[in-house]
Amino acid sequence: MRWSQTFVPTLKESPSDAEITSHKLLLRAGLVRKLTGGLYTFLPMGLRVLRKIEQIIREEMNRAGGIEVLMPALQPPEIWQQSGRYETARDVLFKVKDSAQREWVLGPTHEEVITHLAASEINSYRQMPKNFYQIQTKFRDEIRPRFGLMRAKEFIMKDAYSFDATDEGAMASYRRMYDAYTRIFSRCGLKAFPVEADTGVIGGNYSHEFMVPAETGENDVVYCETSGYAANIEKATSRGPLLVTPSASTGAAPEKFATPGVVTIEALTAAPYGVEAHRQIKTLVYVADSDVILILLRGDDQLNEAKLMARTGAIQVRPATPEECASTLGARPGSLGAVAGVPAKVKVYADDALRGASGMVTGANDDGFHYRHVDIERDIRVGQWADFRTVRAGELAVASGQPLKIRRAIEVGHVFKLGTKYSEKMGAMFLAESGQRFPCVMGCYGIGVTRTLQAVIEQCHDDNGISWPLGVAPYQVCLTPLSVMAGSQPLVQAEKLYAELTAAGIEVLIDDRDERPGVKFKDSELVGFPLRVNLGEKSLAKGEIEIKPRNGAMFAVPIDQATTRVLEWLRQQAAPAVG
RNA sequence: CGGGACGUAGCUCAGCCUGGUAGAGCACUUGCUUUGGGAGCAAGACGUCGCAGGUUCGAAUCCUGUCGUCCCGACCA
Known part of the structure; x- marks a missing residue:
């Protein structure tokens, strides 16, 4: 072309x-x-x-x-x-x-x-x-x-x-x-790798996503370099939070205390209260399909909505509005808790990280008040325990016990085992x-x-533009005659090379535009052809043609070897057969 | 749908605050020069300033509405 x-x-x-x-x-x-x-x-x-x-x-x-x-x-x-x-x-x-x-x-x-x-x-x-x-x-x-x-x-x-x-x-x-x-x-x-995935709206019970690591991706992948474990953060699990949940019961009964103006976990960690986040129980009110539910998490944990949907079987979940919280529990966000005042029809879910927790602090369902000395299994009617929390970097992998890392990635593929749903x-x-x-x-x-x-x-670019892998490049070779005057040596030699490479089955683009060399070089690198062949008066006069791989150093070859050297380079670069 | 930013020449943007002849660079056309890393000089063409209302003697500029674009959240290959 x-x-x-x-x-x-x-x-x-x-x-x-x-x-x-x-x-x-x-x-x-x-x-x-x-x-x-x-x-x-x-x-x-x-x-x-x-x-x-x-x-x-x-x-x-x-x-x-x-x-x-x-x-x-x-x-x-x-x-x-x-x-x-x-x-x-x-x-x-x-x-x-x-x-x-x-x-x-x-x-x-x-x-x-x-x-x-x-x-x-x-x-x-x-x-x-x-x-x-x-x-x-x-x-x-x-x-x-x-x-x-x-x-x-x-x-x-x-x-x-x-x-x-x-x-x-x-x-x-x-x-x-x-x-x-x-x-x-x-x-x-592409460097893409499979990760365990949530099954989302389609449903089913077994699923992997293929991820391409990239800062601009829309997914977070949790992975362990030692064991090879990798999962979408919506699905990922760990051995739990690094800070251990307080569990030695003091036997003290829940005690209500005034916390005027305190409506965040953060505020309760500050003086005069000084209650570290992992000693608090966070109470989230959600609407799962049409049911109001409570989810209890440790104060320093984040809810994972994908897990919530998976555990409850709900198709749609959303945080309750402040008005819904008030009408359900009698208090507004910031003072919510599950110790008292939870209507019987409201199901209470609790995260596994709270198992055995005691000496905890949580909202009193009374604006401006919290409870201390809360023993979750004694004081709260938990309907179901499960994993609801979002894994954080540094936590230990379930299998290997090694620290987990988190990176951004682009999801390019997804495989599901659907079962018999459809x-x-x-x-x-x-x-x-x-x-x-x-x-x-x-x-x-x-x-x-x-x-x-x-x-x-x-994944394949640099400051000059795209650098296509050979297997997907729009053309494998871009021929760049530096003069396109009829009958000029660069054009004559380029046409000859074009005919020979095309006959050999190579996809070749010949830059026959009457543009200055700099424009052609910049454009070929921007578009990203794996190989450019320069044909200029100077090097032709020396009997040479220049071959410039997109990702490598330019080298000169004798004019009569140009076709074979290009073919040779392409053969060497061709990805080894995978199987 | 919530929060934020932005709509001026084909592209990137200035001008708007403080209302008064519509601007620059790149791209485009013509000519000359240049010719191995996005050329130079000269001349030229290109705009209902997103759209609709309003304020005003006068609106790209101020006000209201509307449409569109981009970013952050919920969705997904």
Whole structure:
């Protein structure tokens, strides 16, 4: 391809609406342009990278036994009502009406469609396992589109759905996808690693996310370098807080004392009270679906809402308003507690870190008063103990006992074992060998294709621009004749090289623009081609052509060896086969 | 939806506080020079100052509303 005949609108400056590096580079390198918030047009270079990533995904999915299909993006609301997600996922569902005012849904994901298909087509255990996948545009009414392609209203996703007759079969399907994902991200040149994950709205009971470490990521990953443990912070556990919870009971009864104006944990740690945060019981009032509940945590701990949803089974949780707190407990936030005045219908959950706690201080459900000498198991009616706290860096890993670390990361893929949640609701049943009818055991597996593209940029760039891994680069080689006058040696030699490399199956872009050398050098490095070949009067006069790897030092080769040396370099760089 | 910032040329931004001829750099057009790391000189073209109301003799500037964008939180690939 000739630069002058394609479309690569590079920018010297970053558009003001881009905040993070990968978003700026997407725009500066001319890969995409914004239509409006969360909606982007892919330009030629961006589209080529996208197709490369899709092809890698396709090859690895096929290798792992996946069957490619293509499902409609426009879907009838009835199947969403059938699965129950018309309500639970309503916040992300784009809805449209046709001319007869009939409502349709733009698919944010395809469990409903594929399970509907399986319900009518899969009747026997002999037809399984099956793993259907597609690469397709998804629509989500994101509350806040962000960072270019990272979180968009419309994006491209590879989604796959496995159907098995048994739980063991489903685990094997899950494992195959897990391994395929590892290969896919590796072939994309991405350092991505799997972490244990919460299962969120989709539900199910076993899940990993594939994370790309990046400060700009939207996730916190808790990990242990010794044991290899890694989990999304929503799911992560530890051996508990580093400060031990006071537990030697003094036998003293709860005593109410005045704390005028004290409404924070922090304030109670100060003089004249001097109650350290880990000696306090924090009482949170939440509304889980429609029930008001209490969650007790140690004063120095933070509630993990994902865990709260998992433990209570609630679909939606939110903090109660101050008015709801007052009407439930008779006090406002800051003086809440569970020692007295908790209505019988309000369930009290307590975090495991509070087990056996005594000599604690907590709100008295009376504005301006707290209790001291509280023994949680003696004085509070705890309905259920569980892990509700958010792990902090430095706490010890459950398995290894080594300190945990926390880092930010971008989620590029997610594998779920779904179980029979959807197959039961949608009637995807089959006849087993025994003659009994069972629901198919499902798994679902997603990769954010457009997000992966941006994650590669986030991970592979320097001050000069993008540096594409060979496997996903828009072109492998950029030929840069420093003169494009008809008949000039740089152009003649460049055309010759172009013909030879193209014939050898290499993807080559020739920068035939009548621009000064500096402009061409800057642009090729900004767009990020793995290899640039400079053809200038000076070096040609010496019988040489210059080869400049994007990430390495330039070297000169004799003109007649240029093609073979380029091919050799590309062969050496090609990622070793993964398997 | 809550909190914050911002809408002026294709892009980056100044001007606004203190109302009075619409600005700079880059990009674009033409010419000359230059030609191995985002060239120089000269000439030129490009704007309903997001939109709608209001105040005023007069509004980019002050007020109100509205739309849009970006950032922080709840959601997710």
